Amino acid sequence: MLAGLIIGIGVVLPGVSGGVIAVILNVYDKLIYAFNNFSKDKKGNSIFLAKMIISIIIGAIISAKLLTYVFEKYLVEVSYLFIGLVLGTVPMLISNYKEKCDRPLNYLVLVIVMVVSILLTVFLKGNLVEIGDDDSVIGLFLAGALFAIGKVVPGLSSSVMLSIIGQYDLLLTLFANPFDFISTNLLGVIIVGIGFVVGGISSLKLMNICLEKYYPVTYSVIIGFVIGSVVVLYPGIVTFVGILFFLIGFSLSLGIPLLKKK
Numbered sequence: 001m002l003a004g005l006i007i008g009i010g011v012v013l014p015g016v017s018g019g020v021i022a023v024i025l026n027v028y029d030k031l032i033y034a035f036n037n038f039s040k041d042k043k044g045n046s047i048f049l050a051k052m053i054i055s056i057i058i059g060a061i062i063s064a065k066l067l068t069y070v071f072e073k074y075l076v077e078v079s080y081l082f083i084g085l086v087l088g089t090v091p092m093l094i095s096n097y098k099e100k101c102d103r104p105l106n107y108l109v110l111v112i113v114m115v116v117s118i119l120l121t122v123f124l125k126g127n128l129v130e131i132g133d134d135d136s137v138i139g140l141f142l143a144g145a146l147f148a149i150g151k152v153v154p155g156l157s158s159s160v161m162l163s164i165i166g167q168y169d170l171l172l173t174l175f176a177n178p179f180d181f182i183s184t185n186l187l188g189v190i191i192v193g194i195g196f197v198v199g200g201i202s203s204l205k206l207m208n209i210c211l212e213k214y215y216p217v218t219y220s221v222i223i224g225f226v227i228g229s230v231v232v233l234y235p236g237i238v239t240f241v242g243i244l245f246f247l248i249g250f251s252l253s254l255g256i257p258l259l260k261k262k
Contacts, residue, residue: 007027007056008056018150019151061175076237076239084247085253086230087253088253093223097219101215104216106217110220111224114227116228118231139165140188141191144192147171147192147195147199148196148203149200152207153225
């Protein structure tokens with residue numbers, strides 16, 4: 001349950017990938033296996049997945065309520081905190097990879113993905129915000145699909161991708177006030193749900209194949225996306241307090257592996 005709560009917090013934190021947190025807490029492979037091999041142990045997999053889903057939702061609701069207030073008051077400080085949190089996961093990802101694979105990372109792929117991620121983030125942030133209209137079927141469907149993909153693919157942050165298409169506020173509103181949101185926008189919730197199912201199933205199948213057949217390249221891509229994702233979080237100003245919060249976030253990320261040992 002603790003792992004699920006922490007992953008749930010990562011669901012709505014800007015730039016933080018729930019998939020990365022799952023990897024760090026050593027439950028990612030278990031989640032992928034439980035979904036793709038559900039019929040082999042229906043009872044065990046059902047209990048495991050149910051516990052994870054419930055705890056993730058609880059963690060997301062708690063953090064969303066907090067963030068709706070914090071972002072209004074301390075945007076710069078929080079942005080730097082999350083940049084630190086994101087970059088702090090890189091050493092942990094590399095360490096996790098070395099524990100499971102004796103082949104070196106493909107650093108060329110890592111750098112290429114990082115550069116492409118940065119360029120795409122800068123371009124999309126300035127050119128695709130219009131699809132984030134709350135009344136747009138495409139925008140709502142993409143919100144659900146990208147949310148699911150960001151939960152499944154480590155290194156791809158749902159909050160960052162939703163920020164790029166202008167739907168991050170929708171995410172916060174949904175989790176901060178789920179019952180009110182559903183009662184006033186049922187059709188929108190259905191469209192988001194369809195996108196979530198399509199994105200989730202597709203990315204789960206894809207990640208299962210990638211981890212089984214292309215493990216070194218897959219992790220190189222993941223780390224490249226993690227590093228590239230910080231661009232969207234940059235608040236546009238450098239301050240002493242911001243740097244301090246960056247160091248706090250970085251330190252907190254480095255301390256996450258200790259939770260895995262408990």
